[in-house]
Amino acid sequence: MEKSCTLxxxxxxxxxxxxxxxxxxxxxxxxxxxxxAMKKAIxxxxxxxxxxxxxxxxxxxxxxxxxxxxxxxxxxxLEIIEKTDAKGRVLPExxxxxxxxxxxxxxxxxxxxxxxxxxxxxxxxTEIIEPLIPSVLQNLEHRHPFIRRNAILAVMSIYxxxxxxxxxxxxxDMIEKxxxxxxxxxxxxxxFLMLFTCAQExxxxxxxxxxxxxxxxxxxxxxxxxxxxxKVCRTNRGEKAKYIKIIIALLNSPSTAVIYECAGTxxxxxxxxxxxxxxxxxxxxxxxxxxxxxxxxIVLDRLNELKxxxxxxxxxxxxxxxxxxxxPNLDIQRKTLDIVLELITPxxxxxxxxxxxxxxxxxxxxxxEKNGEYRQMLIQAIHSCAIKFPEVASTVVHLLxxxxxxxxxxxxxxxxxxxREIIETNPKLRVSIIxxxxxxxxxxxxxxxCSCALWIIGEYCLSLSEVESAIATIKQCLGDLPFYSxxxxxxxxxxxKKTPQASSITISSRRPAVLADxxxxxxxxxxxxAFSPPTIVQGSLASGNLRxxxxxxDFFLGAVVACTLTKLVxxxxxxxxxxxxxxxxxxxxxxxxxxxxxxxxxxxxxHPIDNDSYDRIVLCMRLLCNTGxxxxxxWLQSCRQSFVKMLSEKQLRETEELKAKAxxxxxxxxxxxxxxxxxxxxxxxxxELEDEVxxxxxxxxxxxxxDADDANKLNRILQLTGFSDPVYAEAYVTVxxxxxxxxxxxxxRTKETLQNLCLELATMGDLKLxxxxxxxxxxxxxxxxxxxxxxxxxxxxxxxFGNIVYETSNVLERTVVVLNDIHIDIxxxxxxxxxxxxxxxxMWAEFEWENKVAVNTVIQDEKEFLNHIIKSINMKCLTx
Numbered sequence: 018m019e020k021s022c023t024l025x026x027x028x029x030x031x032x033x034x035x036x037x038x039x040x041x042x043x044x045x046x047x048x049x050x051x052x053x054a055m056k057k058a059i060x061x062x063x064x065x066x067x068x069x070x071x072x073x074x075x076x077x078x079x080x081x082x083x084x085x086x087x088x089x090x091x092x093x094x095l096e097i098i099e100k101t102d103a104k105g106r107v108l109p110e111x112x113x114x115x116x117x118x119x120x121x122x123x124x125x126x127x128x129x130x131x132x133x134x135x136x137x138x139x140x141x142x143t144e145i146i147e148p149l150i151p152s153v154l155q156n157l158e159h160r161h162p163f164i165r166r167n168a169i170l171a172v173m174s175i176y177x178x179x180x181x182x183x184x185x186x187x188x189x190d191m192i193e194k195x196x197x198x199x200x201x202x203x204x205x206x207x208x209f210l211m212l213f214t215c216a217q218e219x220x221x222x223x224x225x226x227x228x229x230x231x232x233x234x235x236x237x238x239x240x241x242x243x244x245x246x247x248k249v250c251r252t253n254r255g256e257k258a259k260y261i262k263i264i265i266a267l268l269n270s271p272s273t274a275v276i277y278e279c280a281g282t283x284x285x286x287x288x289x290x291x292x293x294x295x296x297x298x299x300x301x302x303x304x305x306x307x308x309x310x311x312x313x314x315i316v317l318d319r320l321n322e323l324k325x326x327x328x329x330x331x332x333x334x335x336x337x338x339x340x341x342x343x344x345p346n347l348d349i350q351r352k353t354l355d356i357v358l359e360l361i362t363p364x365x366x367x368x369x370x371x372x373x374x375x376x377x378x379x380x381x382x383x384x385x386e387k388n389g390e391y392r393q394m395l396i397q398a399i400h401s402c403a404i405k406f407p408e409v410a411s412t413v414v415h416l417l418x419x420x421x422x423x424x425x426x427x428x429x430x431x432x433x434x435x436x437r438e439i440i441e442t443n444p445k446l447r448v449s450i451i452x453x454x455x456x457x458x459x460x461x462x463x464x465x466x467c468s469c470a471l472w473i474i475g476e477y478c479l480s481l482s483e484v485e486s487a488i489a490t491i492k493q494c495l496g497d498l499p500f501y502s503x504x505x506x507x508x509x510x511x512x513x514k515k516t517p518q519a520s521s522i523t524i525s526s527r528r529p530a531v532l533a534d535x536x537x538x539x540x541x542x543x544x545x546x547a548f549s550p551p552t553i554v555q556g557s558l559a560s561g562n563l564r565x566x567x568x569x570x571d572f573f574l575g576a577v578v579a580c581t582l583t584k585l586v587x588x589x590x591x592x593x594x595x596x597x598x599x600x601x602x603x604x605x606x607x608x609x610x611x612x613x614x615x616x617x618x619x620x621x622x623x624h625p626i627d628n629d630s631y632d633r634i635v636l637c638m639r640l641l642c643n644t645g646x647x648x649x650x651x652w653l654q655s656c657r658q659s660f661v662k663m664l665s666e667k668q669l670r671e672t673e674e675l676k677a678k679a680x681x682x683x684x685x686x687x688x689x690x691x692x693x694x695x696x697x698x699x700x701x702x703x704x705e706l707e708d709e710v711x712x713x714x715x716x717x718x719x720x721x722x723x724d725a726d727d728a729n730k731l732n733r734i735l736q737l738t739g740f741s742d743p744v745y746a747e748a749y750v751t752v753x754x755x756x757x758x759x760x761x762x763x764x765x766r767t768k769e770t771l772q773n774l775c776l777e778l779a780t781m782g783d784l785k786l787x788x789x790x791x792x793x794x795x796x797x798x799x800x801x802x803x804x805x806x807x808x809x810x811x812x813x814x815x816x817x818f819g820n821i822v823y824e825t826s827n828v829l830e831r832t833v834v835v836l837n838d839i840h841i842d843i844x845x846x847x848x849x850x851x852x853x854x855x856x857x858x859x860m861w862a863e864f865e866w867e868n869k870v871a872v873n874t875v876i877q878d879e880k881e882f883l884n885h886i887i888k889s890i891n892m893k894c895l896t897x
Contacts, residue, residue, distance in 0.1 A: 023096060023097075023139050024059075024063065024093060024096060024097055025063070026059070026060055026063055036061075036068055036070065036071065038054075039054045039057055039058050039061075039068075039071065040070070040071060040074050042054035043055070043058075043071070043074050043075060043078050043079060044074060044078050048082070048084050048086075048087065051078075051079065051082065051084075051087055052084075052086050052087060052090065055079065055087065055090035055091065055094060056090065058071055058075075058094060059090065059093055059094055059097065062094070062097050062098065063097060067099075072098070072110060073110075075091065075094065076110075076113050076114070079091050080114075080117050085126075085128055085129065088121070088129055088132070089132055092132055092133065092135075092136040095114060095136065096136060096139055096140075100142050100145070101142065107142050107144040107145060111142070111144075111145055114145075115145055115148055115149070118133060118136075118137075118145075118149055119148065119149055119152055121133035122134070122149060122152035122153065122155075122156065123152055123155075127159075127161045127163055127164055128163075130156060130159070130164050130167075131163045131164050131167045134153065134156060134164065134167035134168050134170070134171045135167050135170070135171075137149065137153065137171040137174065137175070138167075138170050138171055138173075138174040139174075140174075141178065143178060143179075143180055143184065146175055146178070146184070147184060150175065150184060150185065153168060153171050153172060153175070154168075154172070154191070156168035156171075157169065157172070157191065157195055162201035162203065162204050165195075165199070165201065165204045166201065166203045166204035166207050169192060169195065169204060169207040169208050169211055170207050170211075172185060172188050172191070172192060172211065173188075173192075173207070173210070173211040173214060173215060175188075176188045176189075176211070176215050177214065177215065188211075188215065189211075189212060189215060189216035189219055192208050192211045192212060193208075193212060193216075193219055193223070195208050196208040196209060196212065196223060202234075202235030202236075202237060202238060203235075203237060205234075205235070205238055206235065206237035206238040206240075206241055209223070209238055209241050209242070210241050213241060213244070213245045213248075217245070217248070217249070220245055221245065221249060224242060224245065224263075225259070228262075228263060231263055231266060231267065232266050232267060232269065232270065236270070236272040236274065236275055239267055239270060239272070239275045240274065240275060240278060242263070242267075243264070243267070243275070243278045243279060243282050246260045246263065246264065246282060246286075247282055247285065247286070250286050257286050257287070260286070261283070261286060261287055261292065264279050264282055264283050264286075265283075265292075265295065267279045268280070268283075268295060268299060273303060273306070273307065276299050276302075276303070277299070277300075277303060277316075279296075279299065280295075280296040280297075280299040280300055280319070281296075281319065283295060283296045284296045284319075284322075284323065288327075290327075290329075290330055293323065293327045293330045294330050294333075296323070297320065297323055297327075297330055297331060297334050298334070298337075300316050300319050300320050300323070301320075301334055301337040301338060301340075303316050304316045304317070304320070304337075304338070304340075304341050305337075305340055305341070310344065310346045310348075310349060313341065313344060313346070313349050314348060314349060314352065317341065317349065317352040317353060317356065318352075320338060320356055321352070321355070321356050324356055324359060324360060328359075328360065331356075331360055332360050332362055332364075332365065335357055335360045335361070335365050335368075335369065336365070336368060336369075336372070338353060338356055338357055338360075339353065339357055339369065339372055341353040342354075342372075342376055345387075347387055347390055347391060347394075350391055350394060351394055354394055354395075354398045357369065357398075358398055358401055358402070361402060361405060361406070363406065366402060366405075366406045366409055367409065369402065370399065370402055370409045370412060370413060373395055373398055373399050373402070373413075374399070374412075374413060374416055376391075376395050377392060377395050377396070377399070377416065377417070377420075378416075380392040380395070389423070389424070389425030389427075389428055390425070390427075390428075392420065392423070392425065392428045393425060393427050393428035393431055396417060396420070396428055396431045396432055396435065397431055399413050399417065399435070400431065400434075400435040400438070403435070403439060404438065404442070407442055407443055410439045410442075410443050410446060411443070411445075411446055414435075414436060414439050414446060414450060415449070415453055417432050417435060417436070418432065418436060418450075418453050418454065418457060419457070420432050421433060421436075421454075421457055421458075421460060421461050421466060421470065422457065422460030422461050422462055424462070426463040426465065426466070429461070429462075429463055429466045430463070430465055430466055430469070432466075433466050433469040433470055433473075434469065436450060436454070436470075436473065437469060437472070437473055437660075438664065440473060440477055441657075441660065441661060441664060442664070447477055447479075448483075450473075450477075451473075451474070451477055451478055451483055451487075452483075454470060454473060454474065455474070455483075455486050455487060455490045458470060458474075458490050458494065458562075459490075459493070459494055459562055460562075461562055462562060464566050464571050464573075464574045467562065467563065467566065467574055467577075468573070468574055468577045471491075471577050471578060471580075471581040472577070472581070474487045474490075474491075474581055474585075475487075475580065475581035475584040475585060476584070476656060476657050476660075478585060478588065479588070479592075480592065481589075481592045481593055484585050484588050484589050484592060484593075485589070487581075487585050488582065488585050488586075488589070488602060488605075488606075491563065491578065491581065491582060491585075492605070492609070494562055494563040494564065495563050495564050495567075495578070495609060496563075496564040498608060498609065498612045499612050499615065499616075500564065500567065500568065500612055500613070500615075500616040500621075501616060501619060501621040563578060567613065567616065568616075568621075568622070570622045570623070570624055572613070572617055572626045572627060572630035572631075573627075573629075573630055575613045575617070575626075575630055575634065576629070576630040576633040576634055578609075578613070579609075579610050579613065579633060579634045579637040580633065580637060582606045582609065582610075582637070583606065583637040583640055583641060583652065584652055584653065585602075586599070586602050586603050586606050586641060587640075587644065587649055587652055587653055588653060589602055590644075603641050606641060607638060607641055607642075610634050610637055610638050610641075611638070613626075613634060614626070614631065614634055614635070617630070617631065640652070733749060733750060734747055734748070734749050735747065735748050735749075735750060735837070735839055736837065737761070737836040737837050737839075738821070738834055738836060738837070742766070742834050743765075743766055743767045743832070743834070744763060744764070744765060744766065744767075744771070744774075744821050744823065744834050745763075745764040745766055746761055746762065746763045746764070746776075746821060746834075746836065747761070747762050748760065748761045748762075748839065749762075750839065750841075752841070755808060755809045755810070756806065756807070756808060756809070757784070757806070757807040757808075757809060757817075757841060758804060758805070758806055758807075759778075759804065759805040759806075759807065759817070759839070760802065760804055761776060761802070761803045761804070761805065762800055762801075762802055762803075763776065763793075763795065763800060763801045763802075763803060763821065764798075764799075764800040765795040765796065765797060765798060765799055765800070766798065767797060767798075767825075768797045768798070769797060769825050769826065769827070770794065770795065770796055770797060770825070770826065771794070771795040771823040771824070771825060772794050772823065772824045772825070772826070773792045773793075773794070773822075773823060773824045773831075774792065774793045774794065774795050774801075774821065774822070774823040775790050775791070775792050775793070775821070775822050775823070776790055776803050776805065776819065776821055777790055777819050777820055777821070777822055778790070778805055778807075778817060778818070778819035779817075779818055779819055780807065780815060780816070780817050780818075781815060781816040781817075781818070782814060782815030782816060782841075783809065783810040783815060784807050784808070784809055784810075784815040784817065784841065785807065785808045785810065786805065786806075786807055787806040787807065787808055788805065788806055790805075791803075795823070809841070814840065814841065814842055815840075815841045816838050816839070816840055816841070817838065817839040817841065818836065818838045818839070819836050820833050820834055820835045820836055821833070821834045821836065822834075854895055857895065858895070
């Protein structure tokens with residue numbers, strides 16, 4: 018069990034100070050040497066040293082010092098040393114410091130008085146504090162505000178001690194008088210805080226008495242007022258109407274901290290639309306006025322919470338939220354777009370898309386280094402807008418197609434995927450998209466974008482002019498045949514003979530590539546370039562982009578070109594009446610395919626064509642030479658049907674997710690119904706009426722009882738002792754991020770009073786207990802709730818074990834009941850979250866997460882085992 022610590026200082030362990038050196042420095046007359054020695058002593062104490070021999074030296078040579086720095090360090094030293102023995106009794110030598118503390122509390126210098134009062138706030142030993150109380154109370158009336166504010170805090174901390182209400186019986190009365198006469202804002206805040214903590218009714222009465230002047234109070238006091246309002250309304254919801262008026266008044270405060278807290282308090286207390294709108298407006302105002310990115314991110318989190326619970330109110334503020342896109346920070350832009358995309362309605366879609374288009378255009382001219390990533394986010398946002406509201410697709414698709422040749426490959430891929438989906442879902446746009454795509458195809462510089470664009474061309478060029486134009490464009494981008502000359506091949510052969518070793522090393526050093534389904538493929542240096550920046554080529558009409566990519570060895574793209582040309586020729590047979598033209602196109606295509614195979618098998622490139630690409634190109638050649646109706650149907654119809662099916666499944670999945678989100682729990686059939694129209698409206702403001710109605714609606718739809726998941730709580734109760742033990746204990750374990758809270762119920766099953774009952778816990782693994790165990794007295798057949806906090810420092814499995822120790826009046830020795838172990842599993846930390854397939858694949862390729870795990874299971878079927886894993890670890894299967 019670690020000791021509690023009120024002070025934390027960084028200490029470099031490389032230069033340890035020796036106790037004798039510190040002692041000598043303290044005994045000298047040099048003040049600066051004393052300061053250094055005190056600092057070293059404090060650091061050693063904080064790092065586990067005891068230094069018992071220093072105490073008397075400090076009492077003799079440091080206590081009399083008049084230097085302020087030495088006196089401050091002395092108080093820090095007294096704060097951290099052990100003041101009690103093993104049995105909890107105050108050490109006799111501590112009496113030596115009491116007189117010094119009393120002198121400090123009556124010292125003519127204000128600083129010495131103030132820091133001594135501050136020190137008393139961190140003192141828990143009643144025997145030391147009791148003789149100092151008269152001096153502390155005298156300081157409540159001191160002329161200097163620094164002393165008064167610290168005296169109030171000292172009174173509060175003394176009153177909060179276990180026997181504090183006996184030491185200072187009339188403390189609330191005194192502080193209430195101080196509060197009514199105090200003029201210093203900080204001292205006034207401390208006085209109100211003391212009443213709020215120790216005598217809540219007095220604080221509430223003071224607030225309601227001075228309700229008209231709350232807006233004139235200082236920022237610090239207003240913050241405590243808001244805290245009080247939250248606490249009062251949590252315990253008594255019926256009184257919240259009078260407090261909401263105070264919060265509304267404080268929304269006009271000049272302090273940003275106060276209005277932020279007001280907005281949060283308003284949302285937690287009221288569901289009235291006008292209150293929520295006031296809070297949302299406040300958040301939007303903060304979002305635009307604050308320059309700190311961290312503040313913006315926190316405010317966006319609050320707006321995100323509002324969006325999920327009060328979407329109707331947030332829809333009206335969508336354009337205000339969008340103004341946060343002016344920030345250059347990517348995290349802020351991402352969060353803003355996430356919020357906005359869920360607030361889009363038919364009324365605001367046009368405004369939103371117009372603004373997003375302007376932002377896309379800005380990314381072309383701006384010189385920010387992360388413009389490419391921002392553009393990618395904007396494209397994805399426009400994509401989802403166009404899917405939800407197909408009527409806006411026509412206004413954005415042509416603008417986005419300008420970015421097919423973007424140097425940022427990720428954003429170019431997003432554009433081409435968007436175009437692929439829009440051309441299927443919006444048949445009216447098909448002709449204009451195809452025309453634009455053929456015009457801009459030569460600008461595409463990334464192999465993956467080329468592949469997708471070629472698929473679109475192959476599937477959606479239907480008329481004679483489109484097919485002919487598509488074939489001509491592809492031929493133009495491939496350039497003149499053959500792809501290499503005989504002299505080039507001769508040079509390449511000579512070079513390969515000289516360095517046969519280098520190429521083989523290159524191949525073997527490459528790590529496997531991650532395919533779309535999560536499996537691995539061995540990838541050569543040449544084919545890997547299809548996924549990396551070097552493949553981006555400067556496309557132009559003189560030297561085609563497809564030709565440049567093929568000459569880097571990208572034969573997967575070559576196979577896509579072959580399939581696209583084959584589809585175009587098959588479609589040309591259907592739409593071209595002239596057989597001569599069809600045969601001419603067929604022979605030209607065959608020549609291109611043969612040239613690609615020759616290139617793949619030549620020595621011009623460092624690596625030959627891979628088998629898959631070779632087989633696909635050969636298949637295309639066979640097909641062009643001998644076409645059957647069945648094959649034609651597969652090539653010209655089945656591919657498109659598969660794509661349509663994929664889109665419909667995606668849409669179905671999204672609608673099911675929305676339905677699942679929309680389902681809320683309902684109230685019980687025998688719950689009371691509150692009839693709004695029969696209520697007395699006398700003396701109620703519009704806001705109070707709205708709030709009452711919203712509360713009734715929440716009660717009717719079961720929102721108030723939604724959090725109390727009692728059945729789930731029962732499943733997580735662990736029995737710690739047996740039913741026959743004299744003390745029965747069970748624990749409810751709550752895991753929240755890196756904190757574990759054990760809520761232990763202890764029941765005395767005997768007819769005797771159990772004294773000094775203590776729950777002693779210990780941990781194994783990366784778990785740490787936060788608090789010391791306390792002793793309790795348990796009456797016969799009574800129960801006690803004991804909470805234990807545990808910190809988690811890693812994701813490894815940990816064990817909590819311990820026992821309950823108690824004494825009875827009859828037996829002199831202590832009785833021990835051993836508890837069952839509690840196993841804290843990593844699965845308790847994993848909470849379900851959502852991630853898109855593409856984002857997951859990107860992360861999977863980026864991070865090397867794979868570990869081989871030996872599995873011992875009784876499940877025989879692979880599919881059943883996969884489903885079992887998916888259910889256990891909150892994941893989904895990408896390829897199912």
